[in-house]
Amino acid sequence: MTALRLPVGMPDGLIYPAVGIDALLSGAARRYADRVALIDGDLSLTFAQLHEHALRVAHGLRQLGIRRGDAVALCQPNSAWFTVTYFGSLLAGAVVAPINPTLPPAAIRDQIDEVGATAAIVHASTAPLIEAAAAPTVRLVVAVPATAAAPAPGASTPPAVALDELLAFEPEPAQRISPDDLAHLSFTGGTTGRSKAVRVLHRNVVANALQMATWRSGAVPVVEDDGAVYLEEVPDARTEFMSPLGQACAVTVAPLFHAMGLVTQNLNVIIGGTSVIMGRFDPARFLDLVEEHRATQLSGSPAFFHALLASPALADREFPSVRSLTSGAAPIDTSTLDALRGPFPRAIVVESYGLTEATMGLCSGLLDAGDPTPVGSVGVPVFDTEVEIRDPSAPDTTVATGEVGELYARGPQIADGYLGHPELTAAQFRDGWLLTGDLARRDEQGNIFIVGRAKDMLIYKGYNVYPGQLEEILATHPSVAQAAVIGVPAGDAGEIPVAYVVPTAGTVPDADTAQELLDHVAAQVAPYQKVREVHFTGALPTSAAGKILKTELRQNHRPAVSR
CATH class of the missing domain: 3.40.50.12780 (ANL, N-terminal domain)
Incomplete structure (x- = not known):
């Protein structure tokens, strides 16, 4: 059991008054x-x-x-x-x-x-x-x-x-x-x-x-x-x-x-x-x-x-x-x-x-x-x-x-x-x-190190952004058959949301369609939550169990249509 580390001279615990x-x-x-x-x-x-x-x-x-x-x-x-x-x-x-x-x-x-x-x-x-x-x-x-x-x-x-x-x-x-x-x-x-x-x-x-x-x-x-x-x-x-x-x-x-x-x-x-x-x-x-x-x-x-x-x-x-x-x-x-x-x-x-x-x-x-x-x-x-x-x-x-x-x-x-x-x-x-x-991990002195996010949350300019929410919004657009959103490093800003989209049959996957999807998401979220890039693909990579392999999307990512 790691020893408790607290400010010097302070008690091991506090008394919490039963008040509002x-x-x-x-x-x-x-x-x-x-x-x-x-x-x-x-x-x-x-x-x-x-x-x-x-x-x-x-x-x-x-x-x-x-x-x-x-x-x-x-x-x-x-x-x-x-x-x-x-x-x-x-x-x-x-x-x-x-x-x-x-x-x-x-x-x-x-x-x-x-x-x-x-x-x-x-x-x-x-x-x-x-x-x-x-x-x-x-x-x-x-x-x-x-x-x-x-x-x-x-x-x-x-x-x-x-x-x-x-x-x-x-x-x-x-x-x-x-x-x-x-x-x-x-x-x-x-x-x-x-x-x-x-x-x-x-x-x-x-x-x-x-x-x-x-x-x-x-x-x-x-x-x-x-x-x-x-x-x-x-x-x-x-x-x-x-x-x-x-x-x-x-x-x-x-x-x-x-x-x-x-x-x-x-x-x-x-x-x-x-x-x-x-x-x-x-x-x-x-x-x-x-x-x-x-x-x-x-x-x-x-x-x-x-x-x-x-x-x-x-x-x-x-x-x-x-x-x-x-x-x-x-x-x-x-x-x-x-x-x-x-x-x-x-x-x-x-x-x-x-x-x-x-x-x-x-x-x-x-x-x-x-x-x-x-x-x-x-x-x-x-x-x-x-x-x-x-x-x-x-x-x-x-x-x-x-x-x-x-x-x-x-x-x-x-x-x-x-x-x-x-x-x-x-x-x-x-x-x-x-x-x-x-x-996370913990060292011998009890210090905590956050090393990743089990869920695919990303952080943009200090704000939490949840890919699942953006994927749901993208899925409501008639041009989208399937979508996955990943976080891509963006320097001091942290990470930006990037969408990979499988278009519906009959949809022309061009720059105008990408811009339309960007606008579709932007109209429904706060500015820091906006999707910044759209990539069109014929299929999303999946595991044998059918889970989308976002790691593969990140590894193969290249800049595309963005705003």
């Missing part, structure tokens, strides 16, 4: 009342103001008919109002369903139908999408104001209740929340490629936010008599790279509809950290914000860090305030790690790993120069998280140290399964263990 997410916000509002929690251009809110605004939104939603357990779809770009309405919905006793605002109306309608959302909170840029989706369950639409991070487009906004109307309500105590109440319905892909909503409970979010906050701050949870939760530093446990409570600052670019952004905002609340909200990513503007606000921690995908390093705005600049860089979503290369030491001379760089079915985080590198994480490793399991590497052909058997197998995980952050999909839940969540679908 409301306890995290109320604890921060009490402990860091006058500290700025959110900055979005000229808009700033202290922790006390964030809490009060959330209570007003919660009261307003209840007065407008939102009841305990109702799903509220948040279809907005990043802004301070996303965070306010996120907490406001939860404090109303509702369930948050984050919707990707770059999806087309049909896909948004599918997700709203999936969760049965009774309300949608939108921005001027996404309100037309909700209107076009015409979801019959939605009986209330709330529109948030424009901000610097999310400016208003030229298009008019359909009739909706203005957020100001909710903020005019008097703050009232939050609804009583049980740890076993549903908090998030977060969308992910699966083996069939169809989008599924993961049931994330309040106790899952509280546990994962505390795990990650404690890992990064050298502090442990404390529960007050009324249930409010805050952190208290452990003497001699904090390293120079950890975030001092009430002093951290992060520039937020991760999409808040994504599990990483959604849970990280809870993490920042617990540690009393300031979140500077940024909308569309621009390297020069991002670096200016880091410098202006003396950001202490940055996180993103390797593609994000590559974009920073490639920006002329980085030339001859240093950012000594930054103490930690966390990379996730894909492995980061050695040359990038070395290059980051120049502009961020006082920072440590670590990788982390997680997935939506685990709320967010499972593993992370230690923020300790005396106990460095090997390059290519995503670190070690965080507090109270067990990881096993099992033989894919014999799931009850763990593989030897250093050997590759499928990664299984167990801990308080593991979600409650998939909404409305009991058979898929039974397949992925077994006896308390989550089957991640990722192939």
Whole structure:
């Protein structure tokens, strides 16, 4: 059994209070009342103001008919109002369903139908999408104001209740929340490629936010008599790279509809950290914000860090305030790690790993120069998280140290399964263990290395892209008899989706047909999910059992018609 590796001076495990997410916000509002929690251009809110605004939104939603357990779809770009309405919905006793605002109306309608959302909170840029989706369950639409991070487009906004109307309500105590109440319905892909909503409970979010906050701050949870939760530093446990409570600052670019952004905002609340909200990513503007606000921690995908390093705005600049860089979503290369030491001379760089079915985080590198994480490793399991590497052909058997197998995980952050999909839940969540679908190995020190994906998921610019979903969409086109989608390396972007198509009889497989298929897929998915190349073939290679040999497609791949 590999010895447990945790931050020096910290306990082997944490105590997880039986509370909801409301306890995290109320604890921060009490402990860091006058500290700025959110900055979005000229808009700033202290922790006390964030809490009060959330209570007003919660009261307003209840007065407008939102009841305990109702799903509220948040279809907005990043802004301070996303965070306010996120907490406001939860404090109303509702369930948050984050919707990707770059999806087309049909896909948004599918997700709203999936969760049965009774309300949608939108921005001027996404309100037309909700209107076009015409979801019959939605009986209330709330529109948030424009901000610097999310400016208003030229298009008019359909009739909706203005957020100001909710903020005019008097703050009232939050609804009583049980740890076993549903908090998030977060969308992910699966083996069939169809989008599924993961049931994330309040106790899952509280546990994962505390795990990650404690890992990064050298502090442990404390529960007050009324249930409010805050952190208290452990003497001699904090390293120079950890975030001092009430002093951290992060520039937020991760999409808040994504599990990483959604849970990280809870993490920042617990540690009393300031979140500077940024909308569309621009390297020069991002670096200016880091410098202006003396950001202490940055996180993103390797593609994000590559974009920073490639920006002329980085030339001859240093950012000594930054103490930690966390990379996730894909492995980061050695040359990038070395290059980051120049502009961020006082920072440590670590990788982390997680997935939506685990709320967010499972593993992370230690923020300790005396106990460095090997390059290519995503670190070690965080507090109270067990990881096993099992033989894919014999799931009850763990593989030897250093050997590759499928990664299984167990801990308080593991979600409650998939909404409305009991058979898929039974397949992925077994006896308390989550089957991640990722192939991994573990070294003698317990470091985890992700070496591949058991399912054919690919990663483009830090986003997960599921070939099965794209294959299903291609199959609905009359020119397609059969289709297979593979991931092809694309430099810093990661991998691009490439389709191999067997055309139907009578179809002319030319450039115009390829372009038509590209457009067909693009109209139904987010921009990062688009198929980038189409190849026509008389038949797809298959095994004796009839399984498509995607390895062969990858080996023989040559660039073709693309966009």
